[in-house]
Amino acid sequence: MAVEYTICIVLLGVIAIGMLSGMLGVFVLLRGQGLLGDAIAHAALPGIALALLTTHTNNHYVLLCGGICSGSIGMALVSLVIRKTRLKRDAAQGIVLSIFFGCGLVLLTLIQKQLITQQPILNTFLFGNIATLLEGELYAIAVAGLCMVLCICLFWKVLVGCAFDEVYMHSVGFNPAWCFRMLNSMLLIAIVIGLQSVGVLLMSTLLIAPAVAARQWTSSTKIMAVLASCFGASSGIIGVAISYNKMGLPTGPAIIIIASTIALLSLLCAPLKR
Amino acid sequence: MVSALTVHKLTVIYGSTLILHDISIDVSQGSLVAVIGPNGAGKTTFMKSLVGLLPAMAGSISVLGAPFHTNRDKVAYVPQRMTVDWDFPISVYDVVMMGRYGKLGWLKRPTLHDKRIVMDAIEQVDLSSCMHMPIGLLSGGQQQRVFFARALAQQADLYLLDEPFVNIDLVTENALVRLLQNMTRAGKTAIVVHHDVHTVCTYFDCAALLNVHMVAYGPVSDVVTAPHFRSAYGERYITAFPVRVDSK
Numbered sequence: 297m298a299v300e301y302t303i304c305i306v307l308l309g310v311i312a313i314g315m316l317s318g319m320l321g322v323f324v325l326l327r328g329q330g331l332l333g334d335a336i337a338h339a340a341l342p343g344i345a346l347a348l349l350t351t352h353t354n355n356h357y358v359l360l361c362g363g364i365c366s367g368s369i370g371m372a373l374v375s376l377v378i379r380k381t382r383l384k385r386d387a388a389q390g391i392v393l394s395i396f397f398g399c400g401l402v403l404l405t406l407i408q409k410q411l412i413t414q415q416p417i418l419n420t421f422l423f424g425n426i427a428t429l430l431e432g433e434l435y436a437i438a439v440a441g442l443c444m445v446l447c448i449c450l451f452w453k454v455l456v457g458c459a460f461d462e463v464y465m466h467s468v469g470f471n472p473a474w475c476f477r478m479l480n481s482m483l484l485i486a487i488v489i490g491l492q493s494v495g496v497l498l499m500s501t502l503l504i505a506p507a508v509a510a511r512q513w514t515s516s517t518k519i520m521a522v523l524a525s526c527f528g529a530s531s532g533i534i535g536v537a538i539s540y541n542k543m544g545l546p547t548g549p550a551i552i553i554i555a556s557t558i559a560l561l562s563l564l565c566a567p568l569k570r
Numbered sequence: 571m572v573s574a575l576t577v578h579k580l581t582v583i584y585g586s587t588l589i590l591h592d593i594s595i596d597v598s599q600g601s602l603v604a605v606i607g608p609n610g611a612g613k614t615t616f617m618k619s620l621v622g623l624l625p626a627m628a629g630s631i632s633v634l635g636a637p638f639h640t641n642r643d644k645v646a647y648v649p650q651r652m653t654v655d656w657d658f659p660i661s662v663y664d665v666v667m668m669g670r671y672g673k674l675g676w677l678k679r680p681t682l683h684d685k686r687i688v689m690d691a692i693e694q695v696d697l698s699s700c701m702h703m704p705i706g707l708l709s710g711g712q713q714q715r716v717f718f719a720r721a722l723a724q725q726a727d728l729y730l731l732d733e734p735f736v737n738i739d740l741v742t743e744n745a746l747v748r749l750l751q752n753m754t755r756a757g758k759t760a761i762v763v764h765h766d767v768h769t770v771c772t773y774f775d776c777a778a779l780l781n782v783h784m785v786a787y788g789p790v791s792d793v794v795t796a797p798h799f800r801s802a803y804g805e806r807y808i809t810a811f812p813v814r815v816d817s818k
Binding site: 520 | 618622623642643645647649653654655659661664665668671676677704706720724
């Protein structure tokens, strides 16, 4: 009974996370910023570590706040580097993500040595461990996810318009900067939430792979978003199912393998080929 | 009648480079104006600063007698075609519908009236047969028609087009020019960045010859002259443009 209950919670959790990252991944892909998810995920790590170090709690929400803080600092730093140097966006993101990731690794190793704990903290954040998801956290994820989906639906036409032609949208009075800020904030929250299930190293795949798969089947942005959410959710479900049946297989990599397989099959089989 | 566009002493600086200096121009309603000049003359910058995409260092811009930001909905801007990803998963109809977004704002959804305007715009550029096609399947000429239709859907009074005739077939070029000429005859105003000096005289009424400064502005026959071209393009303009501008 208890096991079934845990599995239910975990399944609902990965469905929410998968759907959310699938939908947001569509915008990441359409804006041609495949590295953005990676940058944010890596940038969130030192914040999580610092939150652990200073508060000495394993409280999910505290860690989440830490991750969001350092993630936004990382993104701000990327914009600063682009504005103040001649570096392009991908180079700036590459530099920032490795610096933050390095700091995060150092901090987490220190914590692991200091704390007398059985939990392999480092592995939890690098590869994810959704089995520890609690009911309360699930509700939080659901509420956050619902707000974001609502936000995307409400501003759908402007978000798509800015992703397609930001210069034109600017000329008719929409500020694309606001639009991208909104998307990036949602992305940041979704990524920090998702870190728990798939980990820092694989988070960007959960964003990109469902969107890539969906793009192969349709030429409509709406259908693409719906399909990507479905692919994200089903990768989560199948990944969790596999990892529960084969004991010892970590959830994160299992989810990512399924998501990538769906993307690969779509690339090979879908009708919209070049 | 109030001018369609009045620019007074516009200066634009990017970084530490002076892109436009002291540009003044007064475009009367119903005119079809070509903006010509060598590469790097600031033609695109000029268009972008007209629609507030680039901040002006100095100077003022007014559209139909009022500052640009109060008359924004009377201006339709067509960016260069290659600035967007034509592989984007979106249909012709949806791109043209973006022409209505300015009036709809952040939240409102298109009404039946908007849909009718969009279909009408698509019909005007002769794309009705590919209305629901993804834009990825279009040819270069069709892509330009889509951008054109999006501007038409704005139902503006002043149209600003940046290099609309680059890399498109002659049929589309002629169709779009005829459309522009009909529009200006009906009282609309169009300002077009144009690269082909040979066709300026046949397509347009007026021309603005730009090279950081406004070299000349007026009826095409007054602007397209050897001294003006020499001062905008340098001494080698004769080899670059074997057209006899003197004879005009």
